[in-house]
Amino acid sequence: MTPDRFEDHCWKDAVPQDLIDLYAPYARETFVGPKPALLCIDFYNIVYRGGAKPPLEIQDEHPNTCGMYAHASIEPTKKLIAAARMAGVPIFYCTQDFRPMNRPAGVGSTKRQKVAWKKEDFDIYEPLAPQEGDVVIYKQRASIFQGTPIISHLNYLGVQSLIVCGESTSGCVRASCVDAYSNGFHVSLVEECTFDRHELIHKINLFDLHHKYVDVMHLDEVVQHLGSFSEGKVAAE
Amino acid sequence: MSERIWDKFLTERDKAVFAASGYGAQGAWGERPALLVIDVNYAFCGERPTPILESIKKWRTSCGEDAWEAIPVIQRLIGTCRERAIPVIYTTGQRRADNWDSGSWSWKNNRRSEAPKVDGSNRDGNAIMDEIAPGPRDLVALKQKPSGFFGTPLQSWLQLLGCDSVIVTGTTTSGCIRATVLDAFSMNYRVTVVEDGCFDRAQASHAINLCDMNAKYANVLHSEEVLDYLRGVPQGLFDLPSGSGMTQNAAE
Numbered sequence: 143m144t145p146d147r148f149e150d151h152c153w154k155d156a157v158p159q160d161l162i163d164l165y166a167p168y169a170r171e172t173f174v175g176p177k178p179a180l181l182c183i184d185f186y187n188i189v190y191r192g193g194a195k196p197p198l199e200i201q202d203e204h205p206n207t208c209g210m211y212a213h214a215s216i217e218p219t220k221k222l223i224a225a226a227r228m229a230g231v232p233i234f235y236c237t238q239d240f241r242p243m244n245r246p247a248g249v250g251s252t253k254r255q256k257v258a259w260k261k262e263d264f265d266i267y268e269p270l271a272p273q274e275g276d277v278v279i280y281k282q283r284a285s286i287f288q289g290t291p292i293i294s295h296l297n298y299l300g301v302q303s304l305i306v307c308g309e310s311t312s313g314c315v316r317a318s319c320v321d322a323y324s325n326g327f328h329v330s331l332v333e334e335c336t337f338d339r340h341e342l343i344h345k346i347n348l349f350d351l352h353h354k355y356v357d358v359m360h361l362d363e364v365v366q367h368l369g370s371f372s373e374g375k376v377a378a379e
Numbered sequence: 380m381s382e383r384i385w386d387k388f389l390t391e392r393d394k395a396v397f398a399a400s401g402y403g404a405q406g407a408w409g410e411r412p413a414l415l416v417i418d419v420n421y422a423f424c425g426e427r428p429t430p431i432l433e434s435i436k437k438w439r440t441s442c443g444e445d446a447w448e449a450i451p452v453i454q455r456l457i458g459t460c461r462e463r464a465i466p467v468i469y470t471t472g473q474r475r476a477d478n479w480d481s482g483s484w485s486w487k488n489n490r491r492s493e494a495p496k497v498d499g500s501n502r503d504g505n506a507i508m509d510e511i512a513p514g515p516r517d518l519v520a521l522k523q524k525p526s527g528f529f530g531t532p533l534q535s536w537l538q539l540l541g542c543d544s545v546i547v548t549g550t551t552t553s554g555c556i557r558a559t560v561l562d563a564f565s566m567n568y569r570v571t572v573v574e575d576g577c578f579d580r581a582q583a584s585h586a587i588n589l590c591d592m593n594a595k596y597a598n599v600l601h602s603e604e605v606l607d608y609l610r611g612v613p614q615g616l617f618d619l620p621s622g623s624g625m626t627q628n629a630a631e
Contacts, residue, residue, distance in 0.1 A: 293534065298567040302541055326538030 143363060145169045151333060151358055153345035165353045172357035174367045175303025175328030179296060180226040181286060182235045183308025183315050185219070186264040189337075197339045205257045208309055211337040211344070215307075218334040218361045219270055222307055225364070227273070229371040232299050234292065235272050236314075238264040239280035251284040251314055284317035293325065303328040305364060306356070307335035312347040319356045329356035332364050383599075384574060385590035388583055402594040408608055409544025409569035411616055413466040413537060414456055417527055417549030417556055419511055420471045422504030424450070424550075431580060438504060439490040442550055445578040445585075450510050452576040452602045453548050457511055459609045464619055466540050468533065469513050470555070472505045473521035480523060515622030525558035534566065540617050544569035546605060547597070548576035553584035560597050570597035573605050 143150070148169040149162055192200030194213035201207055226233055239245055240261040250256075272278055279290050286292055304327045308315050315336055322329045331351060338344035352358035386394070397403055424446035425434040431443025460467050474480060478492065485491040513519050520531040527533050537545070545563050547556055547570065556577050563570050572592055579585035593599035 294565060294567045297538075297543070300543060302538075324535060326535035 143172045153349040156345040168353040174330045177302040178305050179232040179301040181306045185267050185270045186237045188263045190267050208339050215337045222335050225368040229368040233276045236279040236281050236286045239282045249282050284314045285321045286318040287321035305330045307332045309337050311338040311344045323355040330359045331356045334361040385586040388586050411542050412544045412546050413542045414460045415545050415547045416469045419549045420505050421502045426500050442578045442580040449578045467517040469519045470522050470527040515625035516619050525555045526562045527559040528562040546571045548573045550578050552577045552579040553588040564596040572597045572599045573602050574599050575602050
């Protein structure tokens, strides 16, 4: 997208004009980089529980749910994953590490009050489930890069840039995007396939990431770009 | 292959095991290499070729004359890479004047408390040798631990440059070379170690570490073979630093 449409995103109604003006020097063209892989951050069951309702109404019964925000992203995310699959782009998922005897008490991706989670709480939500050939990364902290072999996998596949989607915008998505940037990757973060528990925190974090570290892009732009790849001859080779 | 530098250190059983176990196969070259020059500084080389037992009186980490045999080899590799605009990335150490950040190093050497800057020439031991001084388009990663990757931006630079492989030279074969090679291997970079472009202060360590790396992690090759390969790498593969505004010696 051209620089004049740099602020054409969901945060427009939440960010005051003086803040937009302050960040004017960050405006630039946004794009999907060469040889991309798709990272799907933390599409696990608990964030969809309780249905498409405001998280505040259902979080007592369904801790950590993103409710309506999670559900609004399901169809766009299906489209994104399908487009990546058609294009032959490598697809990585991540979720919390539930492998036995592998994690000291207190090691987690946030400092939230603890809940007695079960493994199935962190299985990938079935409508977006990984397929044969996808790679699932198990992590213990916020970033997909921290304490995982993902750099090795990306190098092995010759991946040079990343398309990111997932949740939460303020937590694991933000941590993963900053680490990806720090590791030298160009990152395109897909707005409609990224969510959090509250609109304000989602918008402000997208604003931060977009200006400093990644290109926040709309689903249709990314899908159109992936559609231009011919017959799946992308990074996997 | 003809006799290797490590053969004379191996037992007959060792040779039989290597032959039978499948290790030591030659992996493919990558297509987008970077040259790594690990820690070729005054602390490891001294200011001039001096027998090692003499040299280590001043520079306790010196590798003596072996360093000076490798330096012309490293010069040729650097020259060829610069001609073809292949990335040349140096590492060297970095330390506070009071040595506090020596950390674990001080646990294993009883001359560690010696100040890092030494008298006489007033050379900083961590300064990269004038003979192979970094140029304006080269990169220098400053490190504190053996691996060139540990606590440095090296991985992010290789990513930005789109490198799929590293060609490793410098010192010491058993220490920082091996640590860097292992990390590169773990991150799925193709690894070549230049046999005559690496050196160590211990001859047996040099040979056996080359043997280990060749068996498991890297192709250990003579510089002539590596130069042939580098001459075949197409021009213009890399978006190197422009060098604009840099001093001639990037490490200064």
